[in-house]
Amino acid sequence: MFDLVSLSVRNIFRNRRRTIITVFSIVVGFSAMACFGGFIEFSFEGLRETTIRTRLGHLQIYADGYSQHRVSDPESVLISEPDEVMAHIAKLPGVAAVTPRLSFSGLGSTGRTTVNVSVIGVDPEGEEEFADFETLVAGRPLEPGDPEGGLIGEELRNGLGAEVGDWVTVLTTSFGGIINAVDFRVAGVVRTGSKEYDSVFVKVPIELAQRAKETAEVERIVVLLDDTDDLSALQPRIEEVLSMFDDEFETRRWDELAGFYDAVVALYTGIFTVFAGIVGVVVMFSVANTMTMAVFERTGEIGALRAIGARRSTLVAMFLIEGVGVGLLGAGLGVVASWLIAGAVQATGGIAMPPPPGMSQGFQAYFSLTGDVLRNAFAVTVAATLVSAVYPAYAASRIRIVEALQQ
Amino acid sequence: MGVISLRAVSKSYPSADARLEVLRGVDLEIDAGEFVAAIGPSGSGKSTLLNLIGGLDHPDSGTIRIDGLDLGGRDDRTLAAIRNKKLGFVFQSFHLIPVLTAAENVAWPLVLKGMERRSRAARATELLERVGLAGHLHRTPGRLSGGQRQRVAIARALACRPKIILADEPTGNLDAVTAAGIMELFASLNREEGVTFVVSTHDPMVVSHAGRRLQLTEGTLRDTSRERPLHEDLPHV
Ligand SMILES: Nc1ncnc2c1ncn2[C@@H]1O[C@H](COP(=O)(O)OP(=O)(O)OP(=O)(O)O)[C@@H](O)[C@H]1O
Ligand SMILES: [Mg+2]
Numbered sequence: 001m002f003d004l005v006s007l008s009v010r011n012i013f014r015n016r017r018r019t020i021i022t023v024f025s026i027v028v029g030f031s032a033m034a035c036f037g038g039f040i041e042f043s044f045e046g047l048r049e050t051t052i053r054t055r056l057g058h059l060q061i062y063a064d065g066y067s068q069h070r071v072s073d074p075e076s077v078l079i080s081e082p083d084e085v086m087a088h089i090a091k092l093p094g095v096a097a098v099t100p101r102l103s104f105s106g107l108g109s110t111g112r113t114t115v116n117v118s119v120i121g122v123d124p125e126g127e128e129e130f131a132d133f134e135t136l137v138a139g140r141p142l143e144p145g146d147p148e149g150g151l152i153g154e155e156l157r158n159g160l161g162a163e164v165g166d167w168v169t170v171l172t173t174s175f176g177g178i179i180n181a182v183d184f185r186v187a188g189v190v191r192t193g194s195k196e197y198d199s200v201f202v203k204v205p206i207e208l209a210q211r212a213k214e215t216a217e218v219e220r221i222v223v224l225l226d227d228t229d230d231l232s233a234l235q236p237r238i239e240e241v242l243s244m245f246d247d248e249f250e251t252r253r254w255d256e257l258a259g260f261y262d263a264v265v266a267l268y269t270g271i272f273t274v275f276a277g278i279v280g281v282v283v284m285f286s287v288a289n290t291m292t293m294a295v296f297e298r299t300g301e302i303g304a305l306r307a308i309g310a311r312r313s314t315l316v317a318m319f320l321i322e323g324v325g326v327g328l329l330g331a332g333l334g335v336v337a338s339w340l341i342a343g344a345v346q347a348t349g350g351i352a353m354p355p356p357p358g359m360s361q362g363f364q365a366y367f368s369l370t371g372d373v374l375r376n377a378f379a380v381t382v383a384a385t386l387v388s389a390v391y392p393a394y395a396a397s398r399i400r401i402v403e404a405l406q407q
Numbered sequence: 408m409g410v411i412s413l414r415a416v417s418k419s420y421p422s423a424d425a426r427l428e429v430l431r432g433v434d435l436e437i438d439a440g441e442f443v444a445a446i447g448p449s450g451s452g453k454s455t456l457l458n459l460i461g462g463l464d465h466p467d468s469g470t471i472r473i474d475g476l477d478l479g480g481r482d483d484r485t486l487a488a489i490r491n492k493k494l495g496f497v498f499q500s501f502h503l504i505p506v507l508t509a510a511e512n513v514a515w516p517l518v519l520k521g522m523e524r525r526s527r528a529a530r531a532t533e534l535l536e537r538v539g540l541a542g543h544l545h546r547t548p549g550r551l552s553g554g555q556r557q558r559v560a561i562a563r564a565l566a567c568r569p570k571i572i573l574a575d576e577p578t579g580n581l582d583a584v585t586a587a588g589i590m591e592l593f594a595s596l597n598r599e600e601g602v603t604f605v606v607s608t609h610d611p612m613v614v615s616h617a618g619r620r621l622q623l624t625e626g627t628l629r630d631t632s633r634e635r636p637l638h639e640d641l642p643h644v
Binding site: 003004007010011014300301303304305306307308309310311312313314400401402405 | 454458461463464483484487488490491492496498500502503504505506507515516518519520563564566567
């Protein structure tokens with residue numbers, strides 16, 4: 001085996017110019033795939049972190065039955081004693097923040113205009129971690145000790161015609177079914193990244209929200225982790241903590257709550273697959289061409305090897321190893337080339353991208369060359385070279401010995 | 408029965424009008440240790456005969472036995488093993504592997520046989536010394552002369568200690584002096600190690616080394632060893 005590999009490798013370097021051209025085409029294909037994959041991966045990461053850190057957290061905890069009864073009987077599925085639960089979860093290593101939420105919709109009014117608002121009541125203390133992805137456009141963030149200050153989205157500011165310091169009245173129905181109104185003062189204006197969300201976004205201290213809904217309970221507890229990758233490890237531990245309480249709970253991971261994320265991933269994965277297929281075909285043609293030429297050039301040797309006792313299978317193996325060798329060489333250099341390209345993009349501050357659909361801001365794109373991205377590109381290129389070496393290898397093994405020896 | 412035995416062997420090739428019958432029911436017995444020259448005009452079927460004996464091609468009919476083994480109906484694996492162990496081939500155009508050194512070329516039949524690395528290297532060195540190339544072990548064929556290449560090819564043919572060496576115009580690409588050297592080597596291998604040689608040739612010098620001459624004409628073989636003096640038998644080169 002070693003000798004066969006050694007022979008194949010030497011044959012690869014035999015026609016240097018041709019090998020360089022083939023390897024170069026593989027490197028280009030590999031880099032295109034890795035960079036495109038890296039760009040998609042970067043976009044996924046951005047979308048994932050935006051989704052998690054602006055709205056969903058990593059894990060949400062509700063009272064048992066929440067998903068069934070939240071519309072028909074929301075009051076019955078509130079968490080009555082959230083503080084102790086939160087304290088226990090906050091102690092777990094890897095948990096960045098645990099914070100209660102009580103959200104509702106209503107009408108916001110400044111006296112001049114009235115618009116729909118989606119109010120979210122939060123604990124300003126636990127909320128700092130979430131601020132990451134909310135860009136403050138004016139004013140200041142929520143602060144503990146300011147029970148009447150609230151944040152509004154940039155679009156909503158335009159809708160309401162309200163400025164920092166203005167009072168806004170929110171009209172809603174309490175859990176008891178009574179029309180209720182609460183006032184908050186605009187402490188700051190934020191941009192969440194999503195225009196749609198910005199046009200209804202109101203964030204107030206949870207006490208204010210509880211007052212509006214006339215309850216002392218909370219709707220959900222949001223858990224934010226230090227690192228999204230820890231979620232699968234931490235979820236069972238959080239559930240273990242919850243099981244120590246008498247009350248029953250339900251939990252939902254962020255990806256179960258963000259259906260659009262899956263849809264976006266599915267779409268881009270589909271696009272990537274088509275792209276990888278095209279690159280694979282190009283690589284296949286390039287390698288198939290090289291291998292076919294190699295077989296033609298070496299028919300004399302093929303005959304000689306057969307005469308000294310090489311089986312057909314030995315020749316198949318020899319040419320397959322050669323094809324895969326070219327593929328590995330190209331893919332290996334492709335890794336290096338992709339790193340250089342990604343590094344250059346990083347060094348030059350990224351590629352400026354326009355705002356994605358529904359988002360208000362453009363962003364700088366980078367190539368996230370994760371292990372998966374490189375593995376995929378590697379698998380596609382090496383598989384393509386293997387496939388394209390199959391026919392030439394088979395043809396080499398089928399050449400009639402006497403004809404081969406006439407060369 | 409001889410080490411090579413042909414019974415009613417026929418071989419034809421498709422051609423424009425009818426089939427071209429190259430061998431018509433050839434019978435042949437060659438004993439171990441013989442040195443046989445196959446002669447005949449170009450196109451008479453010398454290469455065809457050697458290829459059939461070597462299991463590189465199949466006859467249309469008839470049986471070929473090598474060291475008692477019938478080559479008919481064997482699968483690729485078995486034929487490859489027979490070629491590897493029982494036969495050595497020497498060709499007019501050498502057919503060495505250009506990316507391998509002389510020693511590696513000689514060792515390749517042993518690689519295919521499955522011999523362990525160190526024994527292979529020792530055997531290759533020994534053989535290259537035997538053919539007078541002790542100083543050229545690590546040269547690739549591109550850096551060897553035609554005669555040296557043919558010596559490497561002979562060493563390769565000897566690698567698995569075959570009983571038979573089939574040489575198809577082994578001196579066809581060599582000058583007279585070099586060719587004579589190669590034939591001396593053949594003769595000494597035949598004499599000292601009892602290797603059976605079947606050599607096809609147009610060259611009277613080569614034929615002069617042979618203990619037996621086989622004349623191919625119109626698809627039949629005739630043993631001319633005890634007939635006319637050889638120079639009348641051969642076309643002028
Ligand atoms: N693969 C083939 N297909 C068709 N005809 C062939 C094939 N191989 C050989 N022949 C024909 O068979 C005949 C014998 O060929 P062969 O090569 O055995 O002759 P030879 O005696 O070795 O000739 P030379 O002295 O020129 O080498 C020739 O007429 C040749 O054209
Ligand atoms: Mg011939």
